[in-house]
Amino acid sequence: MGLKSTLLACAALLAPATLAVAAPAITGRVIGADGKGIADAVVFVQSPTDSRKMPDGLVPMATMDQIEKTFVPGLLPIVVGTSVRFPNHDQIHHHVYSFSRTKTFELPLYKGTDASPVLFDKVGVVKVGCNIHDWMSGIILVLPTPYFAQTDAEGRFTLADLPHGQYSLVAWHELSKSKPEETAQSMDVGKGATPEANFTLALGPARARPAIRGSRKEP
Amino acid sequence: MNWWARRNLRTKIFLAFSSLVLAVLLATLGLTQLVVSREAQSTLNRELLTTGQVFEDLMRERAVRLKSNSVLLASDFGLKRVIATYDADTLASAALSYQERIGVELFWITDESGVLLTVSPGKPGVARSIADFPPIEAALRTHEAASAIAEVNGSLFQVVAVPVFGPDVIGFLLLGHVIDDALATRLKEETGSDISFVTDTRVFASSLPPAARSRAVSSGERRARLLRESTRSSSLLDVGNERFLSLAVPIDAHVAQPLYALVQGSYDRALAPLYALQLRIAGIGAAALAIALLVGIGLAGGIIRPVRTLVAGMHEVLKGNLRYRSKIERQDELGFLAHSFNEMVGGLEEREHIKDTFGRFVSRDVAAAVLDGRVPLQGERREVSILFQDIRGFTALSEQLDPATLLRVLNQFFTEVVAAVEAEGGVVKQFTGDGVMALFGAPEARADHSERAVRAALSIVSRLVTLNVQFGEQGVPPLAIGVGIHVGEVIAGLIGPDERVEYGVVGEPVNLASRIESLTKETRAIILVSKDIAGRLGPEFTLGRTNELPVRGRSQPVEVVEVLCG
Numbered sequence: 173m174g175l176k177s178t179l180l181a182c183a184a185l186l187a188p189a190t191l192a193v194a195a196p197a198i199t200g201r202v203i204g205a206d207g208k209g210i211a212d213a214v215v216f217v218q219s220p221t222d223s224r225k226m227p228d229g230l231v232p233m234a235t236m237d238q239i240e241k242t243f244v245p246g247l248l249p250i251v252v253g254t255s256v257r258f259p260n261h262d263q264i265h266h267h268v269y270s271f272s273r274t275k276t277f278e279l280p281l282y283k284g285t286d287a288s289p290v291l292f293d294k295v296g297v298v299k300v301g302c303n304i305h306d307w308m309s310g311i312i313l314v315l316p317t318p319y320f321a322q323t324d325a326e327g328r329f330t331l332a333d334l335p336h337g338q339y340s341l342v343a344w345h346e347l348s349k350s351k352p353e354e355t356a357q358s359m360d361v362g363k364g365a366t367p368e369a370n371f372t373l374a375l376g377p378a379r380a381r382p383a384i385r386g387s388r389k390e391p
Numbered sequence: 392m393n394w395w396a397r398r399n400l401r402t403k404i405f406l407a408f409s410s411l412v413l414a415v416l417l418a419t420l421g422l423t424q425l426v427v428s429r430e431a432q433s434t435l436n437r438e439l440l441t442t443g444q445v446f447e448d449l450m451r452e453r454a455v456r457l458k459s460n461s462v463l464l465a466s467d468f469g470l471k472r473v474i475a476t477y478d479a480d481t482l483a484s485a486a487l488s489y490q491e492r493i494g495v496e497l498f499w500i501t502d503e504s505g506v507l508l509t510v511s512p513g514k515p516g517v518a519r520s521i522a523d524f525p526p527i528e529a530a531l532r533t534h535e536a537a538s539a540i541a542e543v544n545g546s547l548f549q550v551v552a553v554p555v556f557g558p559d560v561i562g563f564l565l566l567g568h569v570i571d572d573a574l575a576t577r578l579k580e581e582t583g584s585d586i587s588f589v590t591d592t593r594v595f596a597s598s599l600p601p602a603a604r605s606r607a608v609s610s611g612e613r614r615a616r617l618l619r620e621s622t623r624s625s626s627l628l629d630v631g632n633e634r635f636l637s638l639a640v641p642i643d644a645h646v647a648q649p650l651y652a653l654v655q656g657s658y659d660r661a662l663a664p665l666y667a668l669q670l671r672i673a674g675i676g677a678a679a680l681a682i683a684l685l686v687g688i689g690l691a692g693g694i695i696r697p698v699r700t701l702v703a704g705m706h707e708v709l710k711g712n713l714r715y716r717s718k719i720e721r722q723d724e725l726g727f728l729a730h731s732f733n734e735m736v737g738g739l740e741e742r743e744h745i746k747d748t749f750g751r752f753v754s755r756d757v758a759a760a761v762l763d764g765r766v767p768l769q770g771e772r773r774e775v776s777i778l779f780q781d782i783r784g785f786t787a788l789s790e791q792l793d794p795a796t797l798l799r800v801l802n803q804f805f806t807e808v809v810a811a812v813e814a815e816g817g818v819v820k821q822f823t824g825d826g827v828m829a830l831f832g833a834p835e836a837r838a839d840h841s842e843r844a845v846r847a848a849l850s851i852v853s854r855l856v857t858l859n860v861q862f863g864e865q866g867v868p869p870l871a872i873g874v875g876i877h878v879g880e881v882i883a884g885l886i887g888p889d890e891r892v893e894y895g896v897v898g899e900p901v902n903l904a905s906r907i908e909s910l911t912k913e914t915r916a917i918i919l920v921s922k923d924i925a926g927r928l929g930p931e932f933t934l935g936r937t938n939e940l941p942v943r944g945r946s947q948p949v950e951v952v953e954v955l956c957g
Binding site: 267269270271276299300301302303306308309 | 466468471472474475556557558559561
């Protein structure tokens with residue numbers, strides 16, 4: 173829920189200021205080779221990359237929370253240039269870090285919600301972990317565009333508020349065997365009918381992660 | 392067999408005895424060899440298997456320890472930070488430090504795709520992919536720790552690859568323990584068996600000293616064969632002056648050729664106690680053999696001595712000494728044999744005595760013939776010459792002389808008669824008080840029995856002449872005799888009831904011979920023979936008058952011829 177509200181907040185922040193005419197939303201599904209919907213895939217506009225600037229002094233913000241020794245949300249897509257806060261809502265310390273080449277950072281052991289936000293200024297995948305809780309793992313997907321949508325449990329997505337125009341849409345998933353650009357679909361977003369885009373992704377096997385020790389209910 | 396038959400009893404007993412002891416000794420040695428060598432081999436085999444097992448356990452245990460150490464190390468946040476620098480020099484120096492900290496001989500770091508970031512020991516900045524190196528390949532695939540035995544830079548290593556999570560895989564650590572001579576030597580110290588890590592063409596490591604190595608693990612085709620043959624069960628390898636029992640334990644490894652842990656134990660060293668034991672048994676056996684030979688000699692002597700004494704006694708008896716008695720006093724079979732021998736010789740002596748005594752009254756020849764069974768029980772017809780002799784005027788003589796003198800005179804005379812008859816092969820069949828009846832040609836058949844009878848008669852007369860000279864000196868009147876001889880077929884055989892049976896002849900010729908003797912009185916001849924006798928005499932005999940004289944009981948006169956004394 174946190175994710176959705178954050179996204180909506182971002183979109184709401186951007187849309188009225190920049191878009192003169194809002195086109196109908198693009199809807200569709202991301203499915204696997206077996207026809208079942210894939211959750212937690214991200215569909216975004218690959219090109220044209222949005223050249224519009226944020227209003228001066230306004231830096232988009234996002235939050236990846238730490239609740240019950242889990243990153244919430246586990247997947248956080250953001251537009252490049254977004255600052256992400258990592259508030260700790262547990263009663264214990266966390267040590268948030270990433271060794272990803274896209275963004276290497278570290279928030280040494282801390283409690284509370286006051287940790288400094290981290291600016292993600294490079295497009296790419298950032299895998300976030302906690303040094304003292306091996307099972308804690310999150311992904312921050314830094315995208316070149318503010319136009320993206322995350323699929324729900326059935327693989328459905330809705331990409332709203334796109335201006336009229338020609339777009340190349342791609343789909344990303346953590347386990348996808350294809351690079352996002354290989355999934356590109358051209359879309360003509362104009363007047364009238366709601367455009368629909370469907371993606372089929374072949375997923376690799378889920379990676380084994382360190383087992384979660386102890387109950388999440390523990391403080 | 393002939394050879395054996397020719398050996399004397401003592402040699403046979405001795406040989407049999409020592410052969411038996413020798414056979415027992417050899418059987419003992421053979422059996423010991425069989426049992427102990429089998430036991431030694433099986434013990435050695437067990438040791439080899441144990442070594443193989445210990446080796447496998449050690450490898451497994453090392454892999455587990457290496458894995459857990461590696462996993463712990465991979466979780467070290469400092470290490471993750473270092474990897475995230477992707478700075479070659481930093482990584483190289485850190486790798487060296489970690490290598491020493493954890494105590495491994497090989498410490499490599501790769502990135503998340505298997506591209507080497509640093510190697511220790513080695514030069515930094517070797518950016519080649521080892522994604523297909525077996526443990527890395529497995530770790531890449533599973534994101535879990537993987538181990539393998541593999542060749543690295545010409546040496547054999549036990550390596551473990553573990554992923555480094557941050558929180559997803561950001562790289563891999565590759566840690567390795569070398570499998571070298573030191574490890575092989577340690578294994579040998581623990582298990583007592585030599586161990587070598589070999590392929591058909593290479594020796595990676597061995598506990599054997601370099602000098603013995605090439606011999607024991609062999610080389611080329613020979614080693615390939617050795618490895619093949621000793622994979623399932625141990626095989627024996629002869630390397631000049633020493634034999635090795637070898638067991639090849641296949642090792643699952645990533646090297647060009649199949650890798651084996653070749654476990655070896657010296658077969659000869661394992662058998663050394665057996666050889667010592669055999670030497671002792673042989674020593675004891677030799678002593679036992681010597682004692683057995685001495686006992687054998689003694690025992691053979693104990694049996695042989697009385698036998699020899701008996702054999703000597705037998706020789707004495709053969710020579711005619713029937714008084715010989717064995718002096719062997721024993722309770723066993725030899726004692727019985729000696730006793731029986733004595734009884735037998737006693738029996739012989741008694742028989743001889745009887746024969747001797749019997750012969751005084753009858754002819755020795757008859758006695759011998761009867762005793763020897765030469766007289767047919769049914770009787771037989773045969774031609775014999777019969778001699779009758781009589782002393783003239785015996786009645787007057789018996790009145791003249793006292794009984795003792797008479798008997799002495801008679802005995803002296805008859806002794807000469809018997810001697811004369813026997814000298815000619817005749818037998819004195821009967822003493823008639825003052826005369827004798829003698830047979831020639833029975834029981835001993837003689838072709839010239841008639842001549843013999845006549846010669847005997849002449850001898851009697853001649854002996855009497857000498858006797859009469861003696862008698863004259865003693866004041867005894869001279870004896871005068873008459874002799875009648877006839878020849879004819881008679882029935883000869885044993886005559887009389889069982890307890891009084893005697894050899895005799897019956898038939899007309901016997902009666903006629905007696906009548907012819909009677910005729911000597913009236914013809915005043917000393918020796919008268921029938922015409923049948925006279926016809927059989929050779930020219931050396933001097934014949935006198937021939938008369939035809941009537942004979943009592945016969946219708947026809949009998950023609951008799953006087954034989955003149957030379």
